[in-house]
Amino acid sequence: MARWQPHASERLVAAALELFEEQGYEKTTVIEIAERAGLTKSTFFRHFRDKREVLFGRGTVAGLLADGIGAAPAGAGPLDAVAHALDVIGEQVFTPDRREFGARRSAVIAANPELREREALKELGLTAAMTDALKRRGFADLTARVAAELGALACTVAYERWRHAADRDDFGDVARRTLREVQAASASC
Known part of the structure:
Protein backbone atom coordinates (compact mmCIF):
# COMPACT_ATOMS: atom_id res chain seq x y z
CA MET A 1 0.00 0.00 0.00
CA ALA A 2 1.19 3.49 -0.77
CA ARG A 3 1.92 5.69 2.22
CA TRP A 4 -0.15 8.54 0.77
CA GLN A 5 -2.64 8.65 -2.03
CA PRO A 6 -5.02 11.47 -2.93
CA HIS A 7 -8.75 11.49 -2.23
CA ALA A 8 -8.54 9.05 0.67
CA SER A 9 -11.80 10.22 2.21
CA GLU A 10 -13.78 9.81 -1.02
CA ARG A 11 -12.20 6.41 -1.63
CA LEU A 12 -13.12 5.27 1.86
CA VAL A 13 -16.72 6.39 1.39
CA ALA A 14 -16.98 4.56 -1.95
CA ALA A 15 -15.42 1.40 -0.53
CA ALA A 16 -17.68 1.45 2.53
CA LEU A 17 -20.82 1.91 0.47
CA GLU A 18 -19.85 -0.97 -1.83
CA LEU A 19 -19.20 -3.27 1.11
CA PHE A 20 -22.36 -2.22 2.94
CA GLU A 21 -24.35 -3.07 -0.19
CA GLU A 22 -22.54 -6.37 -0.75
CA GLN A 23 -22.46 -7.82 2.75
CA GLY A 24 -24.50 -5.51 4.96
CA TYR A 25 -23.54 -2.78 7.36
CA GLU A 26 -23.17 -5.02 10.42
CA LYS A 27 -20.87 -7.51 8.71
CA THR A 28 -18.52 -4.87 7.31
CA THR A 29 -15.44 -3.93 9.32
CA VAL A 30 -13.30 -0.81 9.24
CA ILE A 31 -10.34 -2.95 8.19
CA GLU A 32 -12.30 -4.27 5.19
CA ILE A 33 -13.27 -0.74 4.20
CA ALA A 34 -9.67 0.46 4.43
CA GLU A 35 -8.38 -2.53 2.46
CA ARG A 36 -11.01 -2.09 -0.27
CA ALA A 37 -9.94 1.56 -0.57
CA GLY A 38 -6.27 0.54 -0.71
CA LEU A 39 -5.55 2.30 2.58
CA THR A 40 -4.75 1.44 6.17
CA LYS A 41 -6.97 1.30 9.23
CA SER A 42 -5.13 4.29 10.71
CA THR A 43 -5.89 6.29 7.55
CA PHE A 44 -9.56 5.42 7.99
CA PHE A 45 -9.51 6.79 11.53
CA ARG A 46 -7.80 9.99 10.41
CA HIS A 47 -10.89 10.70 8.31
CA PHE A 48 -13.74 9.08 10.26
CA ARG A 49 -14.44 8.22 13.90
CA ASP A 50 -16.30 5.04 12.99
CA LYS A 51 -17.92 3.29 10.06
CA ARG A 52 -21.25 5.10 10.57
CA GLU A 53 -19.59 8.44 9.98
CA VAL A 54 -18.72 7.34 6.45
CA LEU A 55 -22.43 7.68 5.63
CA PHE A 56 -23.17 10.72 7.77
CA GLY A 57 -20.12 12.95 7.65
CA ARG A 58 -19.14 15.39 10.34
Whole structure:
Protein backbone atom coordinates (compact mmCIF):
# COMPACT_ATOMS: atom_id res chain seq x y z
CA MET A 1 0.00 0.00 0.00
CA ALA A 2 1.19 3.49 -0.77
CA ARG A 3 1.92 5.69 2.22
CA TRP A 4 -0.15 8.54 0.77
CA GLN A 5 -2.64 8.65 -2.03
CA PRO A 6 -5.02 11.47 -2.93
CA HIS A 7 -8.75 11.49 -2.23
CA ALA A 8 -8.54 9.05 0.67
CA SER A 9 -11.80 10.22 2.21
CA GLU A 10 -13.78 9.81 -1.02
CA ARG A 11 -12.20 6.41 -1.63
CA LEU A 12 -13.12 5.27 1.86
CA VAL A 13 -16.72 6.39 1.39
CA ALA A 14 -16.98 4.56 -1.95
CA ALA A 15 -15.42 1.40 -0.53
CA ALA A 16 -17.68 1.45 2.53
CA LEU A 17 -20.82 1.91 0.47
CA GLU A 18 -19.85 -0.97 -1.83
CA LEU A 19 -19.20 -3.27 1.11
CA PHE A 20 -22.36 -2.22 2.94
CA GLU A 21 -24.35 -3.07 -0.19
CA GLU A 22 -22.54 -6.37 -0.75
CA GLN A 23 -22.46 -7.82 2.75
CA GLY A 24 -24.50 -5.51 4.96
CA TYR A 25 -23.54 -2.78 7.36
CA GLU A 26 -23.17 -5.02 10.42
CA LYS A 27 -20.87 -7.51 8.71
CA THR A 28 -18.52 -4.87 7.31
CA THR A 29 -15.44 -3.93 9.32
CA VAL A 30 -13.30 -0.81 9.24
CA ILE A 31 -10.34 -2.95 8.19
CA GLU A 32 -12.30 -4.27 5.19
CA ILE A 33 -13.27 -0.74 4.20
CA ALA A 34 -9.67 0.46 4.43
CA GLU A 35 -8.38 -2.53 2.46
CA ARG A 36 -11.01 -2.09 -0.27
CA ALA A 37 -9.94 1.56 -0.57
CA GLY A 38 -6.27 0.54 -0.71
CA LEU A 39 -5.55 2.30 2.58
CA THR A 40 -4.75 1.44 6.17
CA LYS A 41 -6.97 1.30 9.23
CA SER A 42 -5.13 4.29 10.71
CA THR A 43 -5.89 6.29 7.55
CA PHE A 44 -9.56 5.42 7.99
CA PHE A 45 -9.51 6.79 11.53
CA ARG A 46 -7.80 9.99 10.41
CA HIS A 47 -10.89 10.70 8.31
CA PHE A 48 -13.74 9.08 10.26
CA ARG A 49 -14.44 8.22 13.90
CA ASP A 50 -16.30 5.04 12.99
CA LYS A 51 -17.92 3.29 10.06
CA ARG A 52 -21.25 5.10 10.57
CA GLU A 53 -19.59 8.44 9.98
CA VAL A 54 -18.72 7.34 6.45
CA LEU A 55 -22.43 7.68 5.63
CA PHE A 56 -23.17 10.72 7.77
CA GLY A 57 -20.12 12.95 7.65
CA ARG A 58 -19.14 15.39 10.34
CA GLY A 59 -21.91 17.96 10.36
CA THR A 60 -21.14 19.44 6.96
CA VAL A 61 -24.79 19.85 5.96
CA ALA A 62 -25.78 21.37 9.32
CA GLY A 63 -23.00 23.92 9.05
CA LEU A 64 -23.90 24.78 5.47
CA LEU A 65 -27.56 25.22 6.37
CA ALA A 66 -26.64 27.55 9.23
CA ASP A 67 -24.24 29.50 7.02
CA GLY A 68 -26.85 29.68 4.26
CA ILE A 69 -29.43 31.11 6.64
CA GLY A 70 -26.87 33.61 7.89
CA ALA A 71 -26.00 34.65 4.34
CA ALA A 72 -29.60 35.10 3.20
CA PRO A 73 -30.39 38.63 1.98
CA ALA A 74 -31.14 41.24 4.62
CA GLY A 75 -34.86 41.47 5.26
CA ALA A 76 -35.49 37.85 4.22
CA GLY A 77 -38.29 36.21 6.17
CA PRO A 78 -37.60 33.00 8.05
CA LEU A 79 -38.74 30.65 5.27
CA ASP A 80 -36.91 32.72 2.65
CA ALA A 81 -33.74 32.36 4.72
CA VAL A 82 -34.34 28.60 4.93
CA ALA A 83 -34.89 28.47 1.15
CA HIS A 84 -31.57 30.25 0.68
CA ALA A 85 -29.89 27.64 2.87
CA LEU A 86 -31.48 24.82 0.84
CA ASP A 87 -30.02 26.40 -2.29
CA VAL A 88 -26.59 26.39 -0.64
CA ILE A 89 -26.66 22.69 0.17
CA GLY A 90 -27.94 22.01 -3.33
CA GLU A 91 -24.94 23.81 -4.79
CA GLN A 92 -22.35 22.33 -2.45
CA VAL A 93 -23.58 18.91 -1.32
CA PHE A 94 -26.50 17.57 -3.35
CA THR A 95 -24.91 18.03 -6.73
CA PRO A 96 -25.96 15.98 -9.78
CA ASP A 97 -22.93 13.70 -9.44
CA ARG A 98 -24.08 12.79 -5.90
CA ARG A 99 -27.61 11.70 -6.89
CA GLU A 100 -26.74 8.02 -7.39
CA PHE A 101 -24.71 7.99 -4.18
CA GLY A 102 -27.72 9.42 -2.33
CA ALA A 103 -30.00 6.67 -3.55
CA ARG A 104 -27.48 3.96 -2.66
CA ARG A 105 -26.80 5.54 0.75
CA SER A 106 -30.52 5.70 1.52
CA ALA A 107 -30.97 2.02 0.66
CA VAL A 108 -28.16 1.03 3.04
CA ILE A 109 -29.63 3.18 5.81
CA ALA A 110 -33.15 1.81 5.28
CA ALA A 111 -31.84 -1.74 5.74
CA ASN A 112 -30.34 -1.09 9.19
CA PRO A 113 -32.16 0.05 12.36
CA GLU A 114 -28.99 1.54 13.88
CA LEU A 115 -28.44 3.65 10.77
CA ARG A 116 -32.09 4.74 10.64
CA GLU A 117 -31.73 5.93 14.21
CA ARG A 118 -28.53 7.81 13.32
CA GLU A 119 -30.29 9.40 10.34
CA ALA A 120 -33.11 10.58 12.61
CA LEU A 121 -30.55 12.12 14.99
CA LYS A 122 -28.85 13.84 12.07
CA GLU A 123 -32.18 15.31 10.98
CA LEU A 124 -32.71 16.65 14.52
CA GLY A 125 -29.27 18.22 14.32
CA LEU A 126 -30.15 19.91 11.02
CA THR A 127 -33.32 21.32 12.56
CA ALA A 128 -31.39 22.59 15.58
CA ALA A 129 -28.75 24.21 13.38
CA MET A 130 -31.42 26.00 11.34
CA THR A 131 -33.30 27.07 14.48
CA ASP A 132 -30.17 28.57 16.02
CA ALA A 133 -29.25 30.34 12.77
CA LEU A 134 -32.74 31.83 12.50
CA LYS A 135 -32.56 33.03 16.11
CA ARG A 136 -29.23 34.69 15.35
CA ARG A 137 -31.01 36.56 12.55
CA GLY A 138 -33.35 37.93 15.19
CA PHE A 139 -36.43 35.78 14.74
CA ALA A 140 -38.43 34.88 17.84
CA ASP A 141 -37.83 31.41 19.28
CA LEU A 142 -41.15 29.93 18.16
CA THR A 143 -40.94 31.48 14.68
CA ALA A 144 -37.41 30.16 14.29
CA ARG A 145 -38.38 26.71 15.45
CA VAL A 146 -41.45 26.46 13.20
CA ALA A 147 -39.52 27.68 10.16
CA ALA A 148 -36.69 25.24 10.91
CA GLU A 149 -39.11 22.33 11.35
CA LEU A 150 -40.82 23.17 8.05
CA GLY A 151 -37.41 23.56 6.43
CA ALA A 152 -36.24 20.20 7.76
CA LEU A 153 -39.39 18.49 6.51
CA ALA A 154 -39.01 20.15 3.13
CA CYS A 155 -35.34 19.13 3.00
CA THR A 156 -36.17 15.48 3.75
CA VAL A 157 -39.01 15.29 1.23
CA ALA A 158 -36.99 17.20 -1.39
CA TYR A 159 -34.04 14.84 -0.93
CA GLU A 160 -36.31 11.83 -1.53
CA ARG A 161 -37.79 13.48 -4.61
CA TRP A 162 -34.43 14.65 -5.93
CA ARG A 163 -32.90 11.17 -5.65
CA HIS A 164 -35.72 9.70 -7.75
CA ALA A 165 -36.51 12.64 -10.04
CA ALA A 166 -36.90 11.72 -13.68
CA ASP A 167 -36.50 15.34 -14.78
CA ARG A 168 -33.14 15.73 -13.03
CA ASP A 169 -33.89 19.14 -11.54
CA ASP A 170 -31.29 20.68 -9.30
CA PHE A 171 -31.77 19.98 -5.61
CA GLY A 172 -32.31 23.66 -4.87
CA ASP A 173 -35.22 23.84 -7.33
CA VAL A 174 -36.80 20.69 -5.90
CA ALA A 175 -36.28 21.95 -2.35
CA ARG A 176 -37.84 25.38 -3.03
CA ARG A 177 -40.92 23.78 -4.64
CA THR A 178 -41.19 21.35 -1.74
CA LEU A 179 -40.83 24.13 0.83
CA ARG A 180 -43.73 26.00 -0.80
CA GLU A 181 -45.82 22.80 -0.73
CA VAL A 182 -44.98 22.19 2.93
CA GLN A 183 -45.85 25.77 3.80
CA ALA A 184 -49.19 25.50 1.95
CA ALA A 185 -49.96 22.18 3.61
CA SER A 186 -49.25 23.61 7.07
CA ALA A 187 -51.53 26.58 6.37
CA SER A 188 -54.39 24.24 5.47
CA CYS A 189 -54.15 22.25 8.72
